[in-house]
Amino acid sequence: MSHALSRYSLSSVYCQSSDGLKLHASVIGPADAAALPVLCLPGLTRTTEDFDILATALANDASAPRRVVAIDYRGRGLSDHDSDPAKYAVPIEAGDVQAIAASLGIPKAILLGTSRGGIIAMLLAMTKPDLLAGVVLNDVGPALEMTGLLRIKGYIGDRTFPPNWDVVTRRLKALFGRNFPNLTDEEWMAWARRAFREADGKLQRTYDPKLSGAFDGIDRAKPPPPAWKLFDAMKNVPLMLIHGGLSDLLSEQGVKDMQARRPDLDVVEVPDQGHAPLLADAPTIGRIAAFCVRCDGKA
Numbered sequence: 001m002s003h004a005l006s007r008y009s010l011s012s013v014y015c016q017s018s019d020g021l022k023l024h025a026s027v028i029g030p031a032d033a034a035a036l037p038v039l040c041l042p043g044l045t046r047t048t049e050d051f052d053i054l055a056t057a058l059a060n061d062a063s064a065p066r067r068v069v070a071i072d073y074r075g076r077g078l079s080d081h082d083s084d085p086a087k088y089a090v091p092i093e094a095g096d097v098q099a100i101a102a103s104l105g106i107p108k109a110i111l112l113g114t115s116r117g118g119i120i121a122m123l124l125a126m127t128k129p130d131l132l133a134g135v136v137l138n139d140v141g142p143a144l145e146m147t148g149l150l151r152i153k154g155y156i157g158d159r160t161f162p163p164n165w166d167v168v169t170r171r172l173k174a175l176f177g178r179n180f181p182n183l184t185d186e187e188w189m190a191w192a193r194r195a196f197r198e199a200d201g202k203l204q205r206t207y208d209p210k211l212s213g214a215f216d217g218i219d220r221a222k223p224p225p226p227a228w229k230l231f232d233a234m235k236n237v238p239l240m241l242i243h244g245g246l247s248d249l250l251s252e253q254g255v256k257d258m259q260a261r262r263p264d265l266d267v268v269e270v271p272d273q274g275h276a277p278l279l280a281d282a283p284t285i286g287r288i289a290a291f292c293v294r295c296d297g298k299a
Contacts, residue, residue, distance in 0.1 A: 008059045010052060015103035017074060017096055019087075024048070024078035025100045026070045029059030035066035035296050036133050037109045039101060041117025042070070043276060044214065045156060045207040047077030049194045050114065053280040054288065064293055069109075071100050075208035085210040094120045098128060107131070110295050112288070114138040114276045115249070122230035125237070134238040134295035136288060139247050139276035141254050143226040148249030148275055149218050151175075157212030161202045168192040168203060179246050179274025231261065238298055240266040240291045242284065246274035266291055 010028045017023050026048035029037075038058060040051040048070035055068040072079040073093040082088060097120060101109065110133050113121035118140035125132055155175055162168045169188045172195065183191070196203045218224070239262055243255050259265050268287045270277040277284065 006056060006060045008056075008065070010055065012078065013100075013104065014078075015100055017099050021074050021080040021082060023074065023080070023096055023100055024072040025104070026052070026055070026072075027067065027104070028055050029067040030065055031067055031105075033066045035064045036292065036299055037067040037069060037106050038292060039097065039106070039109045039111050040068060040070035041097060041111060041113040041120050042073070042076065043115035043117060044152065045076065045195075045205070045211060046114065047072050047194065047206050049077070051112075051279065054112075054285055057285050058289060058292065061289055064289070064296065066292065067106075069100065069104060069106070071097055073097075075211055077206055081208040081210075085208075085213045088208070088211050088214050090116070090119055090123055094123050094127065097124065098131070101131065108133045108299065110134040110136065110292055112136040112138065113140065114279075115140050119227070119230070122227065122234060125233035126230060129233070129236070132234070132237045133299045134240075134291065135234050136240045136242065136291065138242045138279065139244045139250050141241070141250050141258050142228045142231040143251075143254045143257065144224065145249055145251050145254070146218075146220050146223050148247070149215070149224075150220065151248060153212075153215040153218050156215060157209055159209045161204065162196070163203075165189065165192055165196075165203070168196055176274070179244070179248065180272075180278075181246075182272050228261070231258065235262070238266075238291065238295050239264070240268065240288070242268045242270060242277050242279070242288075244273045244275055244277045245269055245271040247276070249275040 008028050010026050013025050013027050015023050042050050051070040058068050073096045074082045111121040118137040121135050169192045
């Protein structure tokens, strides 16, 4: 992957959802690029900022600059919260993705989905197959481990306000330190700044805590069934899987099962990172960039 000096910078765009909410996306790169655009779909509580480093690299790749769009679903980042928490659901969020793609005139793209975003990508493979020119799943698949699901359930509904940034970073280390043992203090603070923002004199989460309702049905005694039907809907598009070597949500066996179903699956193992890999290191970015070029050739 070759880089020139950063020519393109991130900017914000807004559009309206099908039910009238304001949706936000972060956009970078040439709108008239010959290369396919990339739609970045964050995890359950995450925002566009998770993709800033990756998006900047892909947009400014001298050999294949491309437009990259990262999306805030409703209730996250700079998008409106929904007054009806029941609408924090994968099918509705898939509709938010389609609304933003349509507003930007993107009929076909490579979808890169982290965790929840990967599930949304799989659903779109079934409901909007013409949109997909390729899919990158970041540490997610059709079968998920209860250990990771219960860990997420344990923190997602926390509505307390931490008093300062040092407390935020300590809490993040307590929650995720086992999965990310090599992060520096600077990287933990950067994570904190992505997960919280200062508003009304408080440090507030960058997501609506009512999202916790999405996990009401998660119970160790009743694990969710594997979604192989969604996975198989991607059979006609190039597929990459990024797997955290320390992941507690996607197991090694889960990866093997996906490979058995898709022998052409391009697997990238990210050592010393858990759920979900941060997509900020040069080797992983390079593999994603190469995969995108292969998708260009297929298209």
